[in-house]
Amino acid sequence: xxxxxxxxxxxxxxxxxxxxxxxxxxxxxxxxxxxxxxxxxxxxxxxxxxxxxxxxxxxxxxxxxxxxxxxxxxxxxxxxxxxxxxxxxxxxxxxxxxxxxxxxxxxxxxxxxxxxxxxxxxxxxxxxxxxxxxxxxxxxxxxxxxxxxxxxxxxxxxxxxxxxxxxxxxxxxxxxxxxxxxxxxxxxxxxxxxxxxxxxxxxxxxxxxxxxxxxxxxxxxxxxxxxxxxxxxxxxxxxxxxxxxxxxxxxxxxxxxxxxxxxxxxxxxxxxxxxxxxxxxxxxxxxxxxxxxxxxxxxxxxxxxxxxxxxxxxxxxxxxxxxxxxxxxxxxxxxxxxxxxxxxxxxxxxxxx
Amino acid sequence: xxxxxxxxxxxxxxxxxxxxxxxxxxxxxxxxxxxxxxxxxxxxxxxxxxxxxxxxxxxxxxxxxxxxxxxxxxxxxxxxxxxxxxxxxxxxxxxxxxxxxxxxxxxxxxxxxxxxxxxxxxxxxxxxxxxxxxxxxxxxxxxxxxxxxxxxxxxxxxxxxxxxxxxxxxxxxxxxxxxxxxxxxxxxxxxxxxxxxxxxxxxxxxxxxxxxxxxxxxxxxxxxxxxxxxxxxxxxxxxxxxxxxxxxxxxxxxxxxxxxxxxxxxxxxxxxxxxxxxxxxxxxxxxxxxxxxxxxxxxxxxxxxxxxxxxxxxxxxxxxxxxxxxxxxxxxxxxxxxxxxxxxxxxxxxxxxxxxxxxxxxxxxxxxxxxxxxxxxxxxxxxxxxxxxxxxxxxxxxxxxxxxxxxxxxxxxxxxxxxxxxxxxxxxxxxxxxxxxxxxxxxxxxxxxxxxxxxxxxxxxxxxxxxxxxxxxxxxxxxxxxxxxxxxxxxxxxxxxx
Numbered sequence: 001x002x003x004x005x006x007x008x009x010x011x012x013x014x015x016x017x018x019x020x021x022x023x024x025x026x027x028x029x030x031x032x033x034x035x036x037x038x039x040x041x042x043x044x045x046x047x048x049x050x051x052x053x054x055x056x057x058x059x060x061x062x063x064x065x066x067x068x069x070x071x072x073x074x075x076x077x078x079x080x081x082x083x084x085x086x087x088x089x090x091x092x093x094x095x096x097x098x099x100x101x102x103x104x105x106x107x108x109x110x111x112x113x114x115x116x117x118x119x120x121x122x123x124x125x126x127x128x129x130x131x132x133x134x135x136x137x138x139x140x141x142x143x144x145x146x147x148x149x150x151x152x153x154x155x156x157x158x159x160x161x162x163x164x165x166x167x168x169x170x171x172x173x174x175x176x177x178x179x180x181x182x183x184x185x186x187x188x189x190x191x192x193x194x195x196x197x198x199x200x201x202x203x204x205x206x207x208x209x210x211x212x213x214x215x216x217x218x219x220x221x222x223x224x225x226x227x228x229x230x231x232x233x234x235x236x237x238x239x240x241x242x243x244x245x246x247x248x249x250x251x252x253x254x255x256x257x258x259x260x261x262x263x264x265x266x267x268x269x270x271x272x273x274x275x276x277x278x279x280x281x282x283x284x285x286x287x288x289x290x291x292x293x294x295x296x297x298x299x300x301x302x303x304x305x306x307x308x309x310x311x312x313x314x315x316x317x318x319x320x321x322x323x324x325x326x327x328x329x330x331x332x333x334x335x336x337x338x339x340x341x342x343x344x345x346x347x348x349x350x351x352x353x
Numbered sequence: 354x355x356x357x358x359x360x361x362x363x364x365x366x367x368x369x370x371x372x373x374x375x376x377x378x379x380x381x382x383x384x385x386x387x388x389x390x391x392x393x394x395x396x397x398x399x400x401x402x403x404x405x406x407x408x409x410x411x412x413x414x415x416x417x418x419x420x421x422x423x424x425x426x427x428x429x430x431x432x433x434x435x436x437x438x439x440x441x442x443x444x445x446x447x448x449x450x451x452x453x454x455x456x457x458x459x460x461x462x463x464x465x466x467x468x469x470x471x472x473x474x475x476x477x478x479x480x481x482x483x484x485x486x487x488x489x490x491x492x493x494x495x496x497x498x499x500x501x502x503x504x505x506x507x508x509x510x511x512x513x514x515x516x517x518x519x520x521x522x523x524x525x526x527x528x529x530x531x532x533x534x535x536x537x538x539x540x541x542x543x544x545x546x547x548x549x550x551x552x553x554x555x556x557x558x559x560x561x562x563x564x565x566x567x568x569x570x571x572x573x574x575x576x577x578x579x580x581x582x583x584x585x586x587x588x589x590x591x592x593x594x595x596x597x598x599x600x601x602x603x604x605x606x607x608x609x610x611x612x613x614x615x616x617x618x619x620x621x622x623x624x625x626x627x628x629x630x631x632x633x634x635x636x637x638x639x640x641x642x643x644x645x646x647x648x649x650x651x652x653x654x655x656x657x658x659x660x661x662x663x664x665x666x667x668x669x670x671x672x673x674x675x676x677x678x679x680x681x682x683x684x685x686x687x688x689x690x691x692x693x694x695x696x697x698x699x700x701x702x703x704x705x706x707x708x709x710x711x712x713x714x715x716x717x718x719x720x721x722x723x724x725x726x727x728x729x730x731x732x733x734x735x736x737x738x739x740x741x742x743x744x745x746x747x748x749x750x751x752x753x754x755x756x757x758x759x760x761x762x763x764x765x766x767x768x769x770x771x772x773x774x775x776x777x778x779x780x781x782x783x784x785x786x787x788x789x790x791x792x793x794x795x796x797x798x799x800x801x802x803x804x805x806x807x808x809x810x811x812x813x814x815x816x817x818x819x820x821x822x823x824x825x826x827x828x829x830x831x832x833x834x835x836x837x838x839x840x841x842x843x844x845x846x847x848x849x850x851x
Binding site (some may be wrong): 045051052082090092186187195318 | 400404405492493494495496535536539542543550553669681682686689690692694705708737773802807808
């Protein structure tokens with residue numbers, strides 16, 4: 001009887017080895033992605049920067065992934081990326097077949113916290129990202145005289161959710177430069193904001209989209225106040241950085257830490273992520289493909305068309321590190337941000353325990 | 354300008370462009386015919402291919418051609434089986450399906466296709482005529498005006514569909530409430546989602562439409578144990594339908610203006626043009642007692658408007674690069690990829706491409722109408738099939754259409770719930786259209802009210818255009834109620850006199 005059991009166990013083991021070896025062989029001959037489709041969830045509505053970068057990457061990814069899978073893009077807008085991020089964290093399997101194109105808003109929402117945040121961006125595995133040159137904060141020409149006049153009607157800043165990275169410039173501008181501002185938020189996306197600034201419903205807004213800014217300038221609607229990054233943009237060389245604008249009024253210590261915590265790192269713009277638990281071999285494959293996509297001359301050309309010159313790709317590992325660093329800002333700096341948001345009537349999330 | 358117009362025409366009638374346009378029309382018609390598969394998702398699938406094309410004229414021919422005709426073929430299912438093929442043909446059901454039941458499917462279909470064709474022409478004409486004044490017109494509407502328009506839409510359809518204005522308004526309010534389900538897009542706060550991730554994104558419109566209209570009619574058909582058409586003949590309706598459109602030319606022009614107008618307002622969305630036009634027809638036409646029971650004017654109004662809307666949709670897209678809806682947002686992405694620069698350039702250096710869009714709207718509509726006319730007779734024959742042959746495929750059709758919304762098993766649960774709601778609403782005389790429109794406009798209504806209040810406080814109520822729209826809104830709500838009571842009193846008096 002014992003012998004029979006042993007023989008049975010050995011046979012089972014043999015079968016296991018055989019299947020595993022056959023699997024390896026099969027995998028060698030048939031790449032994992034062959035005949036499969038990768039779904040890329042976009043955390044915003046169609047037509048914006050996040051959507052455009054997802055569509056650009058998705059077009060070329062299949063070319064560089066062994067097995068040449070098909071790619072489809074699915075928009076899941078809402079809550080400044082919260083809906084897509086929550087869904088991605090709780091519903092998506094780590095099989096490399098569903099990815100998400102996210103933006104810095106997803107990180108900003110997490111830092112802000114609150115009961116609706118059911119994801120942790122540190123757990124996602126970043127495949128790679130693109131960073132456009134910093135946002136350009138614009139003001140309507142007819143509202144410019146009111147900016148420094150506290151007796152005049154406040155200049156209206158418009159945003160989707162009041163937590164975008166560039167909003168930090170306006171809040172610190174109000175606090176340290178005396179800008180006369182008030183904020184409204186809730187616009188679904190950049191196309192509605194572009195219309196609102198043309199209509200005069202809002203007076204101040206910022207975007208990284210160079211074409212849009214140039215159009216608005218050419219139409220005589222706006223003038224540019226500053227750029228978000230720590231160095232001037234190549235395509236808007238005469239526009240000062242926000243730090244230049246602050247000059248000697250630039251705060252130090254906690255106040256500046258808070259600003260940097262909100263404004264985020266320049267690398268954090270649009271990035272492609274895989275869910276927690278995605279196996280390392282798959283991550284390696286996807287990251288290599290992303291890197292090759294970014295070196296494709298056609299992507300380089302098209303990227304200039306959509307993002308403006310000066311956009312840069314960043315490897316996934318680097319963005320992962322930046323996200324961790326960004327989220328790990330000291331509690332005191334986070335409290336400072338909350339205090340500023342409360343002071344200026346911007347949404348404040350509940351603190352995470 | 355004439356030179357640019359001719360250049361645009363020459364560009365889209367070249368054989369290669371015509372072939373792409375024919376392909377676009379074919380895909381657009383097929384997508385319109387199949388419920389659940391929306392134009393935007395098809396455009397999204399095609400986008401990677403389109404973005405690799407080099408010639409902007411071919412891109413215009415293909416995707417503008419496809420987008421322009423989605424609402425033409427969608428009338429097939431709206432009229433024949435009470436299932437909207439696309440969101441733009443929801444109002445067509447109200448009179449189209451009763452006509453099919455009366456054995457006038459051919460008449461309803463031919464009228465709908467010709468109305469679509471002429472509505473499409475009208476939209477293209479509006480786009481052409483508005484070129485010099487595009488910008489100020491689009492800029493005149495801000496959040497407060499959009500809020501009043503959404504309010505107007507729900508209340509007008511609530512009052513006018515069916516003979517129970519109060520029930521209609523309540524159904525509209527219920528629709529608005531259903532529209533709030535999901536995560537609030539401003540704050541991410543969960544509303545009526547009960548921690549179910551399926552509900553975070555809100556309820557798909559297609560499920561509400563299929564449930565409210567599709568299943569209850571199938572149950573009715575099965576319980577009647579007849580074919581869809583009670584009359585056993587195809588009738589002379591085919592030519593009659595075409596002539597109907599010309600008989601009601603003034604209605605067609607008015608509803609096409611409404612369609613184009615809704616289209617060019619970036620913010621109202623694409624699925625409301627037919628409802629606004631239908632409500633306008635009910636409100637302004639004489640002898641309106643037949644609306645909802647198979648009046649050809651209901652079909653003409655809805656179908657004329659939904660195609661005219663497409664031309665209007667391109668106005669903000671081309672003038673500012675601000676798409677009117679999801680489809681135009683994707684088209685815009687493709688345009689930028691192939692070097693078309695929406696914005697002021699479209700009226701100067703790229704005027705020929707603007708004209709290429711206009712010509713494509715015209716030619717694609719002709720192609721789609723010819724295609725639909727060709728197939729209308731064989732497809733319309735399904736009205737004469739006995740119930741046991743037609744009910745199972747329609748049920749399968751509806752369930753597949755519903756499952757295509759998210760490919761989630763909850764899609765089917767949601768369909769069942771709305772089917773039950775639709776069945777009871779139908780049975781107890783509650784109008785269903787306001788509920789559907791409430792779902793369509795609820796989210797926008799809330800957004801524009803929020804933006805109006807946070808931006809202007811209560812000042813927005815004093816804006817001249819808001820006040821003008823409020824007067825129109827109140828008049829359009831109060832007038833039918835007063836007129837209805839007057840008619841009722843007159844009828845009672847005549848009975849008492851007799």
